Amino acid sequence: MSIAGRFHEKFVYGRRINNLASRISALLPQGAQILDVGCGDGAIDYLIMQLRPDVSISGIEVLIRGNVRIPVISFDGLHIPYAEDNFDIVMLIDVLHHTADIERLLAEAKRVSRNAIILKDHVSKGLLDDSTLRFMDWIGNARHGISLPYNYWTEEQWHRAFENLKLSIHYWDADIGLYSWPATLLFDRSLHFIATLKNISV
Secondary structure, three states, rough: OHHHHHHHHHHHHHHHHHHHHHHHOOOOOOOOOOEOOOOOOOHHHHHHHHHHOOOEEEEOOOOOOOOOOEEEEEOOOOOOOOOOOOOOEEEOOOOOOHHHHHHHHHHHHHHHEEEEEEEEEEEEOOOHHHHHHHHHHHHHHHHHHOOOOOOOOOOHHHHHHHHOOOOOEEEEEOOOOOOOHHHHHOOOOOOHHHEEEOOOOO
């Protein structure tokens, strides 16, 4: 592992997954059956279930790791291998910017969700944001062999996709605070958001 990778593991990774687990666990309905799309090693899911033992989480992943902490099956990155309305909640945590067709995978998440989609991803407002996000993506994911198309959307693009898919925003938080000071000055700055999306027809 590179020096940058070791720094990320020691000073960034733990704070990030604990923060996300805490915030996401507060958004989950009681007794929810949850699918985590692109679950990675399942560390966030494991922490969520420690905080919320009433929920159950399984995952799907393109590259299944040897140390995954939840039940996980393989998928092709585009087609979720479950029937319609199979889960109460579908989560996509820092996944959509790793695919070339964001709207297609988001539509699949909507198809298999009965209740809501919980989405954590990035917002880019320009070249500086893109460069920062590329650096963070490379540090956190390159060593795991994860695809890095660096597909970062503006807030307007996200809202347009939600409108196209008939998804309404029930919760949006762009002040997550994943990093400690002074790193927060560079790596937070509203580059991240957590949202809860629901089918307008429900």
